[in-house]
Amino acid sequence: xxxxxxxxxxxxxxxxxxxxxxxxxxxxxxxxxxxxxxxxxxxxxxxxxxxxxxxxxxxxxxxxxxxxxxxxxxxxxxxxxxxxxxxxxxxxxxxxxxxxxxxxxxxxxxxxxxxxxxxxxxxxxxxxxxxxxxxxxxxxxxxxxxxxxxxxxxxxxxxxxxxxxxxxxxxxxxxxxxxxxxxxxxxxxxxxxxxxxxxxxxxxxxxxxxxxxxxxxxxxxxxxxxxxxxxxxxxxxxxxxxxxxxxxxxxxxxxxxxxxxxxxxxxxxxxxxxxxxxxxxxxxxxxxxxxxxxxxxxxxxxxxxxxxxxxxxxxxxxxxxxxxxxxxxxxxxxxxxxxxxxxxxxxxxxxxxxxxxxxxxxxxx
Ligand SMILES: [Zn+2]
Numbered sequence: 001x002x003x004x005x006x007x008x009x010x011x012x013x014x015x016x017x018x019x020x021x022x023x024x025x026x027x028x029x030x031x032x033x034x035x036x037x038x039x040x041x042x043x044x045x046x047x048x049x050x051x052x053x054x055x056x057x058x059x060x061x062x063x064x065x066x067x068x069x070x071x072x073x074x075x076x077x078x079x080x081x082x083x084x085x086x087x088x089x090x091x092x093x094x095x096x097x098x099x100x101x102x103x104x105x106x107x108x109x110x111x112x113x114x115x116x117x118x119x120x121x122x123x124x125x126x127x128x129x130x131x132x133x134x135x136x137x138x139x140x141x142x143x144x145x146x147x148x149x150x151x152x153x154x155x156x157x158x159x160x161x162x163x164x165x166x167x168x169x170x171x172x173x174x175x176x177x178x179x180x181x182x183x184x185x186x187x188x189x190x191x192x193x194x195x196x197x198x199x200x201x202x203x204x205x206x207x208x209x210x211x212x213x214x215x216x217x218x219x220x221x222x223x224x225x226x227x228x229x230x231x232x233x234x235x236x237x238x239x240x241x242x243x244x245x246x247x248x249x250x251x252x253x254x255x256x257x258x259x260x261x262x263x264x265x266x267x268x269x270x271x272x273x274x275x276x277x278x279x280x281x282x283x284x285x286x287x288x289x290x291x292x293x294x295x296x297x298x299x300x301x302x303x304x305x306x307x308x309x310x311x312x313x314x315x316x317x318x319x320x321x322x323x324x325x326x327x328x329x330x331x332x333x334x335x336x337x338x339x340x341x342x343x344x345x346x347x348x349x350x351x352x353x354x355x356x357x358x359x360x361x362x363x364x365x
Pocket of ligand 1: 055113351
């Protein structure tokens with residue numbers, strides 16, 4: 001048989017042998033996204049035998065799994081939060097590294113959400129599905145930039161999946177903060193920011209804007225912030241608020257978990273200006289409700305333009321939309337001729353949500 005004949009024969013192999021139905025590769029189940037042919041779950045919400053985890057936020061990275069595969073940073077963050085025995089065994093995987101698991105191949109790509117965050121490409125025969133976890137396409141000096149990964153099916157979050165959500169440039173929000181600090185030298189500025197990712201990003205953005213005074217930290221942020229520094233993220237001089245005299249905090253900036261900015265802890269600051277760095281700050285009513293004097297629209301999630309541009313960039317013909325405001329994004333995809341559906345996954349939230357103010361710093365879920 002010459003080459004030509006062989007090629008013709010190959011073409012006679014029906015599609016269903018090389019192509020798999022996406023839902024046979026990844027399927028939403030009670031514990032999260034299940035990959036049966038690979039024998040694992042992605043970001044499981046219940047303890048499972050083998051977990052593949054996108055990033056360190058506690059609604060995605062939970063303790064108690066048999067084996068965990070994630071980036072080194074995500075594993076380290078889980079260890080910091082849950083202790084050494086957070087899983088039976090762990091395996092680190094780098095961005096761009098390929099691994100065969102059962103009948104599928106997986107590959108991690110940067111998600112631009114927080115340090116170590118990853119999208120997970122799952123390929124089986126000729127079909128590739130990308131589970132992006134949480135992501136943002138906006139620049140962030142504290143983590144590897146988001147990478148659009150060509151795929152057949154793209155699983156996208158939809159935290160800010162409405163056209164009203166346009167975050168704008170984070171640098172402009174930092175300017176607003178610095179203008180307020182200059183305007184009120186006798187007051188302290190207290191910036192509520194989620195302690196994994198957002199706080200470090202705000203600090204790095206302040207440094208990028210030329211602010212080189214010491215930045216103060218609530219004690220709950222120290223461990224993770226020091227961890228960022230240990231991974232080479234330069235954050236300048238950081239000090240703990242603890243032990244500082246009230247008068248000495250005039251004119252300073254302090255980063256604190258959102259819950260702390262509304263409790264008695266704030267009494268140690270001179271006439272504090274309360275700020276909150278979150279995508280939800282686009283909604284004025286939410287800022288008012290939370291008693292936020294200085295709303296800063298800084299998000300670690302893609303906004304409407306980011307979500308739609310990313311879907312375009314992946315070239316995916318099918319889109320599964322999860323955690324957040326699914327309907328508008330599903331509608332946008334359908335209008336473009338893409339197959340799209342909401343994915344009924346429960347147990348994922350948004351670390352940015354202003355409800356965290358009331359619920360406590362670790363109730364990000
Ligand atoms: Zn997250």
